[in-house]
Amino acid sequence: MMRRFIPLIAASILACGCPRPVQYSRPALPVPHAWPDKSPGPAGAPAAADLKWREFFSDQRLQSVIELALANNRDLRMATLNIDKVQALYRIQRAELYPTIAASAGAEGYRVPENLSGGDEARTVAQYTVGLGTASWELDFFGRIRSLRSAALERYLATEQARSATQISLIAAVANTYLALAADREELRLAQVTLEAQQASYDLIRRSRDLGIASDLDLRQVQTQVDAARVEIARYSAQIALDENALNLLVGAPVASGMLSDNLSEAGAVKDIAPGLPSEVLLRRPDILAAEHQLKAASANIGAARAAFFPRISLTAAAGVVSSDLTNLFKPAAGTWNLAPQAILPIFDSGARQAAYRVAEADRDMAIATYEKAIQAAFREVSDALSLRTNLMAQQDALQSLVNSLEETYRLSETRYKAGIDSYLSVLVAQRSLFAAQQQLVGIRLARLSNLVTLYKVLGGGA
Structure with missing residues (x-):
């Protein structure tokens, strides 16, 4: 995903040109x-x-x-x-x-009814997460x-x-x-x-x-x-x-x-x-x-x-661990990450x-x-x-x-x-x-x- 986004950033800069400092x-x-x-x-x-x-x-x-x-x-x-x-x-x-880095920890639990569980009985699903991340850091x-x-x-x-x-x-x-x-x-x-x-x-x-x-x-x-x-x-x-x-x-x-x-x-x-x-x-x-x-x-x-x-280019990213079982939360297999770059190019704003x-x-x-x-x-x-x-x-x-x-x-x-x-x-x-x-x-x-x-x-x- 990142490989696709880097050319997008480069294309935005080349298309618009870099403004000279005043x-x-x-x-x-x-x-x-x-x-x-x-x-x-x-x-x-x-x-x-x-x-x-x-x-x-x-x-x-x-x-x-x-x-x-x-x-x-x-x-x-x-x-x-x-x-x-x-x-x-x-x-x-x-x-x-500089990016603002925040730590987060959460626990979520919900019940899946029998008619949606795909089985003969209802299921209870739990999810635990711990991570570090930054939200909307402008590059x-x-x-x-x-x-x-x-x-x-x-x-x-x-x-x-x-x-x-x-x-x-x-x-x-x-x-x-x-x-x-x-x-x-x-x-x-x-x-x-x-x-x-x-x-x-x-x-x-x-x-x-x-x-x-x-x-x-x-x-x-x-x-x-x-x-x-x-x-x-x-x-x-x-x-x-x-x-x-x-x-x-x-x-x-x-x-x-x-x-x-x-x-x-x-x-x-x-x-x-x-x-x-x-x-x-x-x-x-x-x-x-x-x-x-x-x-x-x-x-x-x-x-x-x-x-x-x-263009205004921002980045949202996070890394951490997630598991449905609290005992397995910090095992290597529980690792996860997400990356969400964004480029906004204004086109029309009525002047x-x-x-x-x-x-x-x-x-x-x-x-x-x-x-x-x-x-x-x-x-x-x-x-x-x-x-x-x-x-x-x-x-x-x-x-x-x-x-x-x-x-x-x-x-x-x-x-x-x-x-x-x-x-x-x-x-x-x-x-x-x-x-x-x-x-x-x-x-x-x-x-x-x-x-x-x-x-x-x-x-x-x-x-």
Whole structure:
């Protein structure tokens, strides 16, 4: 029987021809070959993807908070569990390449009535069987199962990259929230110092007013500054509470107060990184790699859809022993086997297979568009971060110079007031300007550090 079936298989393959495997070709990058910002990066700085997050963030307390987030964040946990799920699905798909062998044992008994037994009395017939066999194992001559296995593998690899992308985003979000909290704590401390200075001025002017030296106008003017500082303290106290709540949510567990920083300069100690070239950087980002794996999976599905146009050859086989007497079941004479090969060649299906093939091609084209869109979005993110880097540094330098000038202005105004040359109004104006400039300086320092964290993220660091 098998000798007759082998020519049938060969004839089916020769008549239909073997489909060629779908060759994957990476699409060209739909972005320029250089970043719009032509300013050179730090000399000798490493690429972000080569710099581990522990090396990029130098503050040990921030490192501890990030470690806690990586252990407890629920989004990252779900991404990790999704890897396990897709890995199991890949193993299920891969198992279809091999036969499923099952053991079976059975016993059957039935009574043959007298009028059918061919004798003078009824007979009782018994049959016992033990065997091993496989049912409908598809012989993958045309690559259908191999294509589906490749697609499942690429989806599994995509989930691994998706988890890395989730980790990168989590690290950046934790760092930015941590820095915002440190900045608000520094703003609160600045407001408290300002309030202490304003309160001391208020007490001094009130005593001067009681002695007839200062006027009520001077007293009311300094009272406005005291009240304004109190408002700022209340505002930053509320913002700190919101920052702590946001950080606890990101981390997935309460963050101890000892792990938090009051100094933005210490919390924001980070390493310099080099932007590199788009072709080197973008293709290493986990989200881009995940999109490419999804594209490869869609291309593999085309191979499976193409294989549907060719015969599907399957094999059912079993071997074992059978006997009507249980004592003779395992004797050599009880051996038996069966082999049932089958070849199904689709002829007419109202265009269903052709439609399925077009669906696979459309999915592949959509995956290409998604992949190119991901690259374009990544290119914009890096370009924006690079453009801001130089400008924010220039703003910080200018604001630092402004704060230094206003500190000297405030000192001179206070000296002239105590000497009786100017009114207290000039002191108030200098104080107000200095406090506003100090607040702006903290804000621009936070913006610059957040920009560096964002640049590290969009360049693929932290995986």
